[in-house]
Amino acid sequence: MELSISDAKMKEIIKEYIIEIIKEKRKDCHEIILESIEEVGLANAIREGRKNKFVSEDRIFEILKG
DSSP states (O other): OOOOOOHHHHHHHHHHHHHHHHHHTHHHHHHHHHHHHHHHHHHHHHHHHTTSOOOOHHHHHHHHHO
């Protein structure tokens, strides 16, 4: 006996499952989403920083020493 499910039905089942997980684990989902947003922000900052000239290590230590 072979079972088959249509793509539409599978999509509906997955969507319901995801909604159920979000409702049950709201705090965990919030933390995951927040961390993802922070990671995207960090990646964007790194990408933006790479557009500018690099600063030598010596120059950084000069600035830090004052």
